[in-house]
Amino acid sequence: MGGSGESGNKDGLVVDDTPPFTEDGIFNCIDHDNLTRCWQVHVPDNLDPNATVPLIIDMHGYASNSIEHRKLSSFDDIADEVGAIVVYPDGVAGYNMQWDIEENQAWNSGWCCAHSTRDKIDDVGFIERVVNISLGMYNVDEDRVYASGWSNGCSMSQRLAMESSHIFAAVGCMAFYLITEPVDGYSPIPVMEVHGFLDNVVLYESTVLSVPFNEELWTNTEAYDTGAIENMVEWGGHNNCSGPLETYELNALYTIQGYDGCENDASVRLMTIYAAQHNPYEKDFEDDTLIGSTFLGTQGLVMSSHIVWDFISQYSKEVVLEE
Numbered sequence: 001m002g003g004s005g006e007s008g009n010k011d012g013l014v015v016d017d018t019p020p021f022t023e024d025g026i027f028n029c030i031d032h033d034n035l036t037r038c039w040q041v042h043v044p045d046n047l048d049p050n051a052t053v054p055l056i057i058d059m060h061g062y063a064s065n066s067i068e069h070r071k072l073s074s075f076d077d078i079a080d081e082v083g084a085i086v087v088y089p090d091g092v093a094g095y096n097m098q099w100d101i102e103e104n105q106a107w108n109s110g111w112c113c114a115h116s117t118r119d120k121i122d123d124v125g126f127i128e129r130v131v132n133i134s135l136g137m138y139n140v141d142e143d144r145v146y147a148s149g150w151s152n153g154c155s156m157s158q159r160l161a162m163e164s165s166h167i168f169a170a171v172g173c174m175a176f177y178l179i180t181e182p183v184d185g186y187s188p189i190p191v192m193e194v195h196g197f198l199d200n201v202v203l204y205e206s207t208v209l210s211v212p213f214n215e216e217l218w219t220n221t222e223a224y225d226t227g228a229i230e231n232m233v234e235w236g237g238h239n240n241c242s243g244p245l246e247t248y249e250l251n252a253l254y255t256i257q258g259y260d261g262c263e264n265d266a267s268v269r270l271m272t273i274y275a276a277q278h279n280p281y282e283k284d285f286e287d288d289t290l291i292g293s294t295f296l297g298t299q300g301l302v303m304s305s306h307i308v309w310d311f312i313s314q315y316s317k318e319v320v321l322e323e
Contacts, residue, residue, distance in 0.1 A: 019137065020133050020136065020137075021133060024038065026040055027039065027040060027090075028040075028041065028133075030129065030133070032122065032125065032126045032129060033121070033122045033125065033126070035092060035121070037089070037090070037092075037126050038066075038089070038090050039066065039087050039088060039089035039090060039130055040066050040067075040070060040087070040088040041085065041086070041087050041088075041134070042070070042075075042076045042079055042085065042086040042087075042088070043085050043138065044079050044080045044083065044084075044085075046080070046083075047083055047085070048083065049139060050139070051083070051139065052139050052140065052141040052144075053083050053084050053085055053138075053139060053140060053141060053144075054082075054083075054084040054085070054140070054141060054144040054145070054146060054313065055084070055085050055086075055087065055131065055134055055135075055138075055140045055141075055144070055145045055146070056075055056078075056079065056084055056085070056086045056087070056146050056147075056148060057087050057089065057127060057130070057131065057145070057146070057147045057148070057149075057157075057160075058070075058073055058075045058086055058087070058088055058147075058148045058149060058153075059088075059089060059091075059107060059147070059148070059149030059150070059152075059153030059154075059156050059157060060088070060090070060091065060105065060149065060150065060152075060153050061149070061150040061151030061152050061153050061154075061175075062091075062104060062105075062106050062107075062112075062113045062114065062151055062152035063104035063105065063106075064105065064150075064151075064285075065090055065091075065105050066088035066089060066090045068285070068286070069088060069149075069150060069153070070088045071283070071286060072150070072279075072281055072283055072285055072286075072297075073148070073150065073281060073305055074281065074282060074283065074303075074305040074306070075148065075305060075309075078305060078306060078309050082309070082313070085134065085138055085140060087130055087131075087134060089126070089127060089130055090105055091105040091106050091107045091116060091121075091123065091152070092105065092106065092115070092116055092119075092121050092123075093105045094106070094114065094115030094116065094119070095114075095115060096113075096114035096115060106152055107121075107123050107152050107153060107155070107156035108120065108121040108122075108123045108124075108156075109123070109152060109155035109156040109158070109159045109176075109179060109180065110155060110159055110178070110179035110180030110181075111179050111180070112152060112155060112176075112179055113152045113155075123156060123159075124159065124160065124163050124164060127147075127156075127160060127164070128164055128167060131145055131167055141316075142317070143169060143316045143317040143318040144169055144313075144316050144317070145167055145168055145169055145317075146168060146169060146170055146171065146172070146312045146313070147160045147161065147168050147171045147173070148171070148172055148173045148174075148305075148308060148312075149173045149174070150173070150174045150175055150279075150281070151174070151175050151176050151201065151202060151278065152176065153173065153176075154173035154174050154175055154176035154177075154193065155176040155177060155178065155179050157171045157172075157173040158171060158173065158176075158177065158178040158179075158191065158193070159178065159179075159180045161178075161189055161191050162178060162180065162182060162183055162186050162238070163180075163183055163185075163186075165185075165186050165187045165188070165189050166185075166187065168189060169189065169190075169312070169315045169316050169317045170189055170190040170191070170192075170311070170312035170313075170314075170315040171189065171190070171191050171192070171312065172191070172192035172193075172194070172269075172308035172309070172311050172312040173192075173193060173194070173308070174193075174194045174195075174279075174280050174281065174304065174308075175193075175194065175195055175196065175199060175201075175202050175278055175279075175280055176193075176202050177193065177202075177226045177227075177228070177230075177231035178226075178231060178234065178235065179226065182238055186238065187264065188238065188239035188240060188262060188263045188264045188266035189239075189264065189266050189315070190239075190265075190266045190267045190268070190269075190311070190312065190314075190315050191235045191239070191266070191268055191269070192258075192268075192269040192270075192271065192308055192311045192312065193228065193231060193232065193235075193269070193270055193271070194270075194271040194273065194280045194304050194307075194308060195228040195270065195271070195272055195273070195276075195280065196272075196273050196275075196276025196277045196278060196279070196280045197272055197273065197274050197275070197276065198274075198275065198276060198277045199276070199277050199278045200277055200278060201277075201278040202278065203227065204227055204228045204272075205227040205228070205229075228270055228272065229270070231270070232257065232258060232259075232268055232269075232270040233245075235259075235268040236258075236259040236262070236268050239259070239262040239263055239264075239266040239267075239268055240262060240263040241259035241260065241261055241262035241263075241266075241267075241268060242261040242262070243259050243260045243261030243262070244259075245257060245258070245259060246258065246259070246260065248269070253273065253274060253275070253298075253301060253302050254271055254272060254273045254274060254302055255271070255272045255274075256269055256270070256271045256272075256307075257269070257270050257272070258270055265315075269311060271304070271307065271308075273298065273302050273304065275298075276297075276298055276302070277295070277296070278295055279295040279296060279297050280297070280298065280302070280304050281297045281298070281304055281305060282297050282298050282299070282300045282301075282302065282303050282304060282305070283297045284296050284297045284299075285297070
């Protein structure tokens with residue numbers, strides 16, 4: 001029964017067990033900003049209920065959804081391995097252009113994407129509410145809340161890094177950049193972005209192919225500038241990194257570069273996968289469409305989600321661990 005709960009009596013006190021959301025099959029849903037917003041949760045079967053665990057918010061890309069993304073990102077597997085809870089939220093569905101024949105889900109991650117940006121959807125507020133609900137429902141370590149995502153979900157992750165740095169311990173995501181303005185209240189946190197060098201959707205060197213998703217940006221030259229290297233350098237600036245640009249790993253498949261010596265020990269990393277296109281995950285993207293079938297993963301040659309997890313899981317809001 002969606003949203004049902006029971007009230008009991010414990011030590012003379014009335015206890016309301018009703019969850020702060022309604023249940024719709026596999027989804028939990030709330031009303032937020034006059035919209036119904038939903039998400040899925042993965043709780044490993046072997047999770048110790050007495051141990052506090054990390055929380056990962058993992059967000060789908062434009063025109064995808066939480067079901068497809070959950071199959072793609074491997075964070076269910078990681079959660080089972082390390083003992084963590086994963087939340088897969090859904091963006092708001094809508095039309096980008098008037099000639100679109102179907103609605104697509106998107107995140108308002110700055111100047112992208114589509115209707116979510118045009119309608120100024122409060123995705124930051126929604127995700128923050130989901131985190132708060134999760135902290136109340138599960139035995140989550142509030143100092144170890146992380147964000148990840150793909151494409152539009154990656155730019156949303158980086159917006160959360162910037163605007164919700166008081167909540168997130170670190171962010172690591174795939175195939176997009178920070179495309180919103182810095183905020184005064186930002187307190188540096190570690191950020192990692194993974195990008196395929198051959199990405200044909202969000203180009204490695206520029207965001208030019210993403211601009212059509214917001215017609216207001218068509219004549220704004222700044223919207224064309226950001227690429228993977230510039231994004232890394234800009235995060236180095238946001239995090240007040242004093243160390244030089246370093247290469248941490250170099251092999252036949254990928255390079256990891258970035259900065260240490262940052263405020264709050266908030267290191268910055270860019271992982272470049274040489275032969276990857278827009279999907280840098282180990283798995284292929286499967287959405288039963290012709291376009292989706294072209295988003296091939298690394299076939300397990302590069303375990304990118306595990307590498308991201310190894311990076312972000314070092315960090316806590318309470319104690320920043322050494323690499």
